[in-house]
Amino acid sequence: xxxxxxxxxxxxxxxxxxxxxxxxxxxxxxxxxxxxxxxxxxxxxxxxxxxxxxxxxxxxxxxxxxxxxxxxxxxxxxxxxxxxxxxxxxxxxxxxxxxxxxxxxxxxxxxxxxxxxxxxxxxxxxxxxxxxxxxxxxxxxxxxxxxxxxxxxxxxxxxxxxxxxxxxxxxxxxxxxxxxxxxxxxxxxxxxxxxxxxxxxxxxxxxxxxxxxxxxxxxxxxxxxxxxxxxxxxxxxxxxxxxxxxxxxxxxxxxxxxxxxxxxxxxxxxxxxxxxxxxxxxxxxxxxxxxxxxxxxxxxxxxxxxxxxxxx
Numbered sequence: 001x002x003x004x005x006x007x008x009x010x011x012x013x014x015x016x017x018x019x020x021x022x023x024x025x026x027x028x029x030x031x032x033x034x035x036x037x038x039x040x041x042x043x044x045x046x047x048x049x050x051x052x053x054x055x056x057x058x059x060x061x062x063x064x065x066x067x068x069x070x071x072x073x074x075x076x077x078x079x080x081x082x083x084x085x086x087x088x089x090x091x092x093x094x095x096x097x098x099x100x101x102x103x104x105x106x107x108x109x110x111x112x113x114x115x116x117x118x119x120x121x122x123x124x125x126x127x128x129x130x131x132x133x134x135x136x137x138x139x140x141x142x143x144x145x146x147x148x149x150x151x152x153x154x155x156x157x158x159x160x161x162x163x164x165x166x167x168x169x170x171x172x173x174x175x176x177x178x179x180x181x182x183x184x185x186x187x188x189x190x191x192x193x194x195x196x197x198x199x200x201x202x203x204x205x206x207x208x209x210x211x212x213x214x215x216x217x218x219x220x221x222x223x224x225x226x227x228x229x230x231x232x233x234x235x236x237x238x239x240x241x242x243x244x245x246x247x248x249x250x251x252x253x254x255x256x257x258x259x260x261x262x263x264x265x266x267x268x269x270x271x272x273x274x275x276x277x278x279x280x281x282x283x284x285x286x287x288x289x290x291x292x293x294x295x296x297x298x299x300x301x302x303x304x305x306x307x308x309x310x311x312x
Contacts, residue, residue: 007146010127014147017120017155021075024113024159028071028260031100034269036066038073038096038258039170039238039277043086053235056172056280067098070258074159079149091153095238095255095277097168101269102262110262111161118158125156135193137200160253162261166245169275170255173239179230183222186305190216215300222299226309229296233304236280 040059061069073094086092102110128134134142143150162168194212199205222228240255253259263269296306 006127006131010124011146013120013124013127014150014155017117017124018075018077020113020117020120024074024110024117025071027106027110027113028067028098028100031102031106032269033064033067034099034101034263034271035062035274036064036070036096036098036258037062037274037276038066038069038094038098040069041093041095041238043092044090045086053280054282056236058277058279060276061096066096066258069094070096070098073257077150077154079151091151091157091256093238093256094258095170095240096258097162097240097261097272097274098258099261099263099271099274101265103265107163107262107264110260114159114161114260121156121158125152128152135189135196137193137198138196157256159257160255160259162242162259164244164263164267164270165242165261165272166270167243167273167275168259168261169241169243169273170277171239171241172277172280173237173254175234175237177230177232177234181228181230181305183219183224183226183228186219186228186300186303187216190219215303218299219305222307222309226307227296228299229306230304231296231306236282238277 038061040061041056073092076092100110128139128143132139132142139152143152190212194209194216197205198208200208203211238255240253240259242251242253242259243249244251261272263271296308299305299307
C-alpha cells in the first residue's frame with residue numbers, strides 16, 4: 001500500500017477507536033455498579049523510564065470513584081493527558097476491576113463493543129508496526145507526525161472482559177520475555193536499521209552506522225545453526241488472578257487496565273470477591289526455583305540478544 005493510503009487507514013482506524021471507546025463509556029455509565037476497586041501507581045517521571053524498580057506504593061480507590069477513574073483511563077491515550085513532568089515513554093497503568101450487573105442484551109452489547117475496541121487496537125498496532133515497514137526507531141516520528149502525542153502502548157492495550165467471575169485477586173509478576181530467533185532474521189533487521197540512515201540518540205548518524213555495522217559483523221560470524229534468543233527483562237507488572245468456581249479454573253491476566261467483570265442478572269449478579277493489590281517491594285520477592293538452563297552469552301546488548309555459540 002502507498003504511504004498516503006497507509007496514513008489514511010491509520011487515521012481512520014484511530015478515529016473509529018476513539019468513537020468506540022466513547023461509546024463504551026456511555027454504555028457503562030447507566031449500569032448498576034456492584035463493586036469496583038482500582039489501584040493507582042506512582043507516575044514515572046521523564047528521564048527515569050529505565051531506572052530499576054525497587055518499590056511501588058499503591059493507592060486504592062473503590063466504588064463509583066474507582067469506576068470513574070477506570071472509564072477515564074480507557075480513553076487516556078495522549079501525552080497531553082499526563083502531567084508535564086510525566087514520561088511519555090511509559091504508559092500509565094491502572095490495575096483493578098469494575099463489576100457491573102447486566103441483563104442478557106446489555107451483556108451481549110458490551111461483549112461486542114469490547115471485542116470491536118480490541119480489534120481496532122490490534123489493527124492500529126498492525127498498521128504501525130508491520131504494514132508501515134518501518135524499523136522500531138523510525139516509528140516514533142511516523143506516528144507523531146500524523147497522531148501527535150499518541151502514546152502507542154496505551155492505544156494498543158486490550159480491554160479484558162470477565163464473565164461471572166467468583167473472585168478477582170491481584171499481585172505482581174517479575175519475568176523475562178524470551179523469544180527464539182533466526183540468525184538471518186536478525187541480520188535482516190540490522191540491515192534495515194543501517195539502511196534507514198538515521199541518527200539514534202545518544203549517537204550521531206556516523207556513530208550509529210558504525211555500531212550497527214559491528215553488530216552485523218558479530219551476528220554474521222555465527223554458525224547457521226547457532227541458538228539465538230532475545231531475553232528481555234520486563235519491569236514488574238500488576239497481574240490479576242481470576243477464579244471461576246464452577247469450572248474450578250484460575251485464569252491469570254496482565255492488568256495494566258481495569259478489568260470489566262460482567263455479572264449477569266440471570267445468574268443472580270453475584271458480586272465476586274475482590275482482593276487488594278499490595279505495595280511492591282523487590283527485597284521481599286521470593287522466586288520459584290528453576291533448574292539452570294544452558295548458559296548463553298550476550299551478543300548484542302541493545303537487542304538483548306543471546307547465543308550459545310562460543311566466542312572466536
